[in-house]
Amino acid sequence: MTATLPADAKAPDERLLHASPLHRLLGRPELGSVIGAVAVFLFFAVIADSFLSSLDTVLYAASTIGIMAVPVALLMIGGEFDLSAGVLVTSAALTSTMFAYEMTANVWVGVFVSLLVTLAIGFFNGFMLIRTGLPSFIITLGTYLMLWGANIGLTKRIQGTVSTNGIDDMQGFESARVLFASSVDVGSFKLRVTILWWIGLVVLATWILLRTRWGNWIFAVGGNKDAARAVGVPVHRTKIGLYLGVAVAAWISGQHLLFSFSGVVQSAEGRGLELHYIAAAVIGGCLLTGGYGSAIGAAIGALIFGMAKQGIVYAQWDSDWFWFFLGAMLLLATILNSWVRTRAEAAR
Secondary structure: OOOOOOOOOOOOOOHHHOOHHHHHHHHHOHHHHHHHHHHHHHHHHHHOOOHHHHHHHHHHHHHHHHHHHHHHHHHHHHOOOOHHHHHHHHHHHHHHHHHHHHHHOHHHHHHHHHHHHHHHHHHHHHHHHHHHOOOHHHHHHHHHHHHHHHHHHHHHHOOOOOOOOOOOOOOOOOHHHHHHHOEEOOEEEEEEHHHHHHHHHHHHHHHHHHOOOOHHHHHHHHHHHHHHHHHHOOOOHHHHHHEEEEEEEHHHHHHHHHHHOOOOOOOOOOOHHHHHHHHHHOOOOOOOOOOOOOHHHHHHHHHHHHEEEEEEEHOOOOOOOOHHHHHHHHHHHHHHHHHHHHHHOOOO
16 A cells, blocks of 8 residues: 655655765765875875975966866856867967057056957857857867967067067066066965965855856756756856856966066967866866866866876976876766766765
């Protein structure tokens, strides 16, 4: 004999069901990356003598990836990619320095113009995505190729060479350098401003994902954009906003690139960095199919990058092993993240 519920009885809301701390832990996207980060840290702490005494350099290397990995992770949670992110960083730096130099303007004018140009490129990616319906892979691959060609072609046309002229003697350079490329000694630890930018972006992105309606929209459009649209989520506005977020981070990274090297930028830089950003997000728990991931996970993925990159140097290995190590970490993290997510869903 089976019991039946009264017609007016309602099933309990699963959001109100009690979940054990273990189940909640298994449901976190960044769990796999935390395990990986601990393993990488212990590995290099043992085999590389100067690793522990150079953590400031490790964090700096991680921050240069992490600034971009965080908004790229949000974009991937929203179900899209941006293959132009790496060269966009160089475009932002080139726009600042060439505008300021050619117009003999205050450096801050070039920085502001660079922000506008970078935002325009981000908007272009999002607009083309929603207007054409083409996959973001194709849209941003096209943008990547156009920016790569424009970076080199315009620099050679305007500057007469593939690198820009220095602007370190121009008005406003020092104040801009303080904001984008300065450092402060805290005892024996050199705290670089990019670490603060990185932490700030992680906090902001985490707040957006977990505490705002915009975060709900991001998860919704990444999980099922048609279903999200049916319940009133502004899909187009959300996707354009995500590409604008990537553009802002590219602008920040571009200014750091510019003001770290006396205002001189090599126009061919940035190629391949987009794979670093995507890999950091995937290692951090983001799914390639969208709808799942976290900003904290992407930050931990970037930290793994920094530890591997510097740890290989301190261990005195051939630097080419970095790519092998990176590929292995990507595969292992993806497998672990998939296993963790499967176990978490089975435990519900």
